[in-house]
């Protein structure tokens with residue numbers, strides 16, 4: 001059998017992660033929750049990590065009829081705990097994130113530090129925890145939820161843009177180191193997704209740009225998007241599922257951009 005004939009035909013390959021363990025950070029809400037549910041539906045046992053215990057409980061309840069979700073309440077600024085939590089995972093989805101919109105000269109240094117810790121250093125520590133098992137079995141999938149802001153900057157988002165650009169570099173390095181061990185690593189880069197993170201920044205953006213909140217979505221957030229709508233968390237989760245599936249086994253070290261045409265400019 002040739003390598004290519006060993007690949008299943010595209011039309012008959014639903015994602016099957018039976019027997020696999022997936023760790024999703026920031027799983028209590030938004031994109032992370034959608035990813036946890038998608039991977040559980042594919043048969044994975046999902047370790048759902050978040051500092052929001054209530055959100056994780058709601059996720060576990062929502063997953064009851066879908067698949068196995070095991071909540072783990074953890075603040076990712078506890079980097080040692082993050083590394084330990086990742087041991088034994090086959091699929092790692094680095095998703096947790098936070099945003100603050102402020103000009104650099106007013107940006108609180110402690111918040112900058114926290115954003116970099118949660119969105120860049122924690123993924124590094126989770127990789128340290130996860131890779132030995134992946135390498136040992138010769139298979140693993142790393143998906144980093146980056147952003148258009150991993151590829152482009154926006155004013156007033158210094159910490160977020162810096163963290164996402166760093167995550168792009170970490171993801172590519174992981175791809176190079178993991179290739180000979182059957183481990184792929186990729187980023188998924190959405191434009192604005194309909195989640196709490198976006199809803200929370202509308203007021204901040206209104207203040208920073210000096211316009212009313214109702215004009216922020218169309219005039220600020222979607223200004224550069226050809227498609228004038230927010231993307232849904234479930235659409236991002238489908239991209240994650242694709243990167244975990246057999247059709248994506250040659251896809252590594254890249255960034256899957258779901259931005260409604262933003263970076264086509």
Ligand SMILES: NC(=O)c1ccc[n+]([C@@H]2O[C@H](COP(=O)([O-])OP(=O)(O)OC[C@H]3O[C@@H](n4cnc5c(N)ncnc54)[C@H](O)[C@@H]3O)[C@@H](O)[C@H]2O)c1
Pocket residue numbers: 025026027028029030031032049050051052055074075076077094095096097098118145146147148189190191192193194195196197198
């Ligand atoms: N919403 C968007 O428009 C958008 C666009 C591109 C990329 N992203 C990225 O997608 C990811 C998820 O964002 P979202 O929109 O679903 O946001 P969200 O606010 O709905 O979810 C983020 C989750 O991360 C968790 N989290 C934050 N800090 C944590 C910490 N210290 N320890 C543990 N958990 C922590 C939160 O509790 C929350 O459940 C982020 O990395 C974000 O940068 C979002």
